[in-house]
Amino acid sequence: MKRQLSIIVVVLMVLMLGVIAIGLSFGEPPDHPMDRYFIENSQLESGANNVVAAVLFDYRGLDTLGEAVVLFTAALGTMLMFRIREEE
């Protein structure tokens, strides 16, 4: 009974996600004024040829700072978990 229930749940989940995924359009993202703004102005405003780098480090620098802090915290947590105990 439990097994059948889990199979039904899996099938329902696949159907749900599949219907949503089929409904999406691939390859043609809708035109947004923000994209155009970044493509046309990022070179003149930030001076970087790479628009992705301009967005990462200039327009949304605070977001990148958060990413760096997340990585720092991950390393800190790993160090805390695997610290070498002196008494052993």
Added chain:
Amino acid sequence: MQMSLIVRTAADVLFPFIMVYGLYIIIHGHVTPGGGFQGGAILASGVLLLLLAYRYQEFTRIIRMVMMKSLESTGLLLFIIAALSAMVLGAGFFYNWLFPGGLIFGEFVPFGPGPANLNTGGVIPIMNIAVGIEVVGAIGVILLALLSGIKERI
């Protein structure tokens, strides 16, 4: 466990090339695809290659945990200082104050595709380098911590 002679020699030969490629990805972050995170991960993969080819104790005699920790902290500090340096000059946090006419990385970039110029981008290359240092330190710390628990038969 120490790997065989073939693996160790191959790791020795490959290591400098991996380092050079990672540094290239970091330094060219504002011109070509890539950047601090990706280049730092490549550098850390080179460290992992040496770590897997040699014994843990032998490796940590040369590259210590403290070095990786200080690299991590230095990178994050450099990143925050590069972001804060704009506030000293009266602009906002993360303002790109080096770009038009700065001392370094300050050359003008015309609109559209053009030849790559490393001397552009303002504070973006500095932040790329800072993030690269931080990522190699953080991943190095994680690798050293995770592999420190292996009981080795020498």
